[in-house]
Amino acid sequence: MKRQVFTCRYKELGNIRTRFSPLKSRVQSREEGLTHYEKKKYVWKMLYIYMLGYDVDFGHMEAVSLISAPKYPEKQVGYIVTSCLLNENHDFLRLAINTVRNDIIGRNETFQCLALTLVGNIGGREFAESLAPDVQKLLISSSCRPLVRKKAALCLLRLFRKNPDVVNIDGWSDRMAQLLDERDFGVLTSSMSLLVALVSNNHDAYWNCLPKCVKILERLARNQDVPPEYTYYGIPSPWLQVKTLRALQYFPTVEDPNTRRSLFENNASHAVLFEALALVMHLDAEKEMMSQCVALLGKFIAVREPNIRYLGLENMTRMLMVTEVQDIIKRHQAQIITSLKDPDISIRRRALDLLYGMCDVSNAKDIVEELLQYLSTADFAMREELSLKAAILAEKFAPDLSWYVDVILQLIDKAGDFVSDDIWFRVVQFVTNNEDLQPYAALKAREYLDKPAIHETMVKVSAYILGEYSHLLARGPACSPKEIFSIIHEKLPTVSTSTIPILLSTYAKILMHTQPPDQELQHQIWAIFSKYESCIDAEIQQRAVEYHALSMKGAALMDILAEMPKFPERQSSLIRKAENTEADTAEQSAAKLRAQQQASNALVVTDQRPANGTLPVNQLGLVKVPIMSNADQIIAEQGVTHENGALTVVDPQPQLPSTPSPDLLEDLLGPLAIEGPSGTGPQSEPRVASGFERGENADALAIAPVEEQANTVQPIGSIAERFHALCLKDSGVLYEDPYIQIGIKAEWRAHHGRYVIFLGNKNTAPLSSVQASILPPSHLNTELSLVPETIPPRAQVQCPLEVINLRPSRDLAVLDFSYKFGTQVVNVKLRLPAVFNKFLQPITVSAEEFFPQWRSLSGPPLKLQEVVRGVRPMPIAELANLLNSLRLMVCPGLDPNANNLIASTTFYSESTRAMLCLIRIETDPADRTQLRMTVASGDPTLTFELKEFIKEQIVYIPVPPQSPAPMPPQARPTSPPTAISDPGALLAGLL
């Protein structure tokens, strides 16, 4: 048999497979009557095979049945294998409960041990329900051997951890205190673990255990009455010391005299020491003791033993929270910087964390320069974190702005791949907002462009900065517009499509700054524009076309392409990001109890300010780059407050086919591309007020009389109206009632959409049991991030929601939202404005493109025609506006008849990809309530859905849905009799 086992274990996997099936059949054919011995043998083998990674799906029954075998070896196999193979919810476990219980209350101690081990390792609910009282009895029984009792303690602990509601621990504090008087160290260690769990749950009830803990520590520290087998390398049971110190950390701060010791020769004592340090921190001891601790840690981070270095750095990072010792920690800066070069990446990470944490105005320059230097040698795994941290520190603590620009440019130069867009957006903001900085930044950008191979991000920054400010350099060497243009243009072939739009803007700006116009340069640039006018990328194409057309206009160019206005101040998205992550690294273990529990990945924005906002510019404001709207903006758009209207209001009716996604890039480049003069207004003044804007708005919101709303919660404003408004624009309020305001903000990219749902609590009391879910129609894939259970008073929570459009359909997604305020439960179902037209992208077609397309799509189902009646009467210009706002681009001039409209758009979904849609609408000037509509696209469903969608939008729906009943008879004669013939041919004939 040994050979059999041997081959089974050492030959190749195939061998195991061949053994596997006979084993399986043997085990399963129970009728043949396996002896207990055979059963035992096979069950052990099963466990081994399971461990090697094969899914053993047979024989579970045998393993469980062995538990009830009378003899010890078989019982043991049963217990051990069951505890490895089955999880707590497995049905077979129920079969064993009775046997397990009999073993526990039986007299046989070895059986008791086996049963306790099983229960302790699995810890299921049913076990807890039926066995917890028995286990408790065993633990405090004086007749049991320590061997059994220590197992009972841990078994109980496991049951309590898994099912705290089932295990009754009322009145256990006295028993725990008794247990802590125990002389046996095994029982004591186990009981201490149990105590830690109980105390962490509710420390008030266990005050009486506190003196006992201190006594145990004293006993250990003085090495009194410690049996030699529990002395580990000369230290009296370090585990018990560690556990006891842990337990003490859960009690609120009290005077605790004897927790510090200064013996350290090996690991064990270090473990004790680190726990002691943690306790000292927890107790917030006096400064002298703290500085002793730091001195000790300083020694640790310099030792050769890597484990101690690691923990030393980690604990020093924790120490940073104690303000008094920060200066002392700074003395170790040199040593910490050396740790950045440690061979161990874990230690390097700790060192980076620590450096980041200890940085302030006084040492920022040193630390950031050190980080930059380290960046070129750092391993790739760390570079992203490193560059992000360097960027944040540079921004937070910059002694002067030119230094900041230097740092960021160096950063991009050295680790361009790891510099996120946020970082360079930020530098552009700084430069734009500080006039003194502009010539310097332009000069620097010019210098970097001279380098032979530069990173694409560097191309972006330099191109942008030079586009704006290169004229400030005009007198310098090699800085004529022509030279700058040619050096930037050199980079064009190497960059990706995301950079080309920036370069095009730069060219347009250079052109504008060249006064008087340089003919040669002008022609060069125009040639580039016209080359890109047929580019496949819509963004590039649009820019090329617009710039080309604009630059033809001559003097008007000056106004439109004027220098970018200053940005409104907003908190750096980087710092925001960092603040979010800081919470993770800051403190653990006992302190976690005090931290608020947030089981949500949603971003909670409250009025808290960053503690060390040394730069006045970083006070507050917008949050994250892609979701730059916050309550202020939404409210401003709704016209509730007026003061900061000038700051953020965008035209709610987009007349131009602008891409409405307001990310920062758009923000940087948007006004230049589209808005023109409206963006040049004075924008710096409102910033002063931004410090209390949020507060004000919150007040304004709170004015809504809470008391008057007695029982039912009435929404403020019409939900339907809000929904319809949001169908046409991408941000605004979706729902509002006296307690909550739900705003949304959307961005669309082809068939992907990204919503951010803002849940704003308007009250001074928290909203609880907040739940939100999306009921998506079949054609949308939605993914809503977790919504926090409670929304703190006056706080706003942001929940991202991803939407993917699978195929054309007009069905709507519904947001099912509920919350509780006081005792009132509010549940609302809101239609989400992820409507059909959000997945449209307007596109202009020329006559040459339109007619072949129109003809090639002949007849149903690809081309559908319908006479629509009961249309809301409106002049043709208004109809064109409506179509444009639905992202159906009206192409004027294609149809010579002024009463007809031709529109085109691209529809995006996963199944259809980008699909061109063409629409023709013929109106009757005599009767505006009817029109004839022809829709064509390459997909029958799409054609139908689009037709129905437009119909929905133009038909007059209100009160009696089809009120103009007498209309049809009147309408019929006016509709032209040729309506049946192909309108394509008709149109061609007209032309």
Added chain:
Amino acid sequence: MIRGVIIMNDQGKPRLVKFYEFQPVEKQQELVRSIYRSRRAENVSNFVKVDSLFGPDVRLVYKTFATLYFVFIFDNSENELAMLDLMQVFVETLDKCFSNVCELDVVFNFKKVHTILDEIILGGQVLETSSSEVVKAVEEISKMESNGNSIISSIPGWQGR
């Protein structure tokens, strides 16, 4: 608590896998593989943060003894150095039970290894820290086994030495 104990050899073959929170078998193997892949050089610290595998604040401590690679996985309610020492206790106990333990001992007596581990860790908590106590308990169990079934002791190589 301690989330799991893994012993594997230097080729990444698991020799003992015990999780204190149920993991489906595929997940177990994936964990063993990724832990094997993240083995590190001799002269660096023994602690690795493994948030990506087990969730936040979980770390593992590992130590190599000859061809065997011991791994303890635990969360922040345990002290790192204490875990390292517990591993030492575990190895010492194995050493006492098998007199100079080697990989083959663990393979052929993996039942006994399970028994020993059950005497040291229970349900993810430290049960016993004195190796002599553990040895005592294990010997008692072995005695029970040989009394309980006479056939088993006649099978060579199955029972501990």
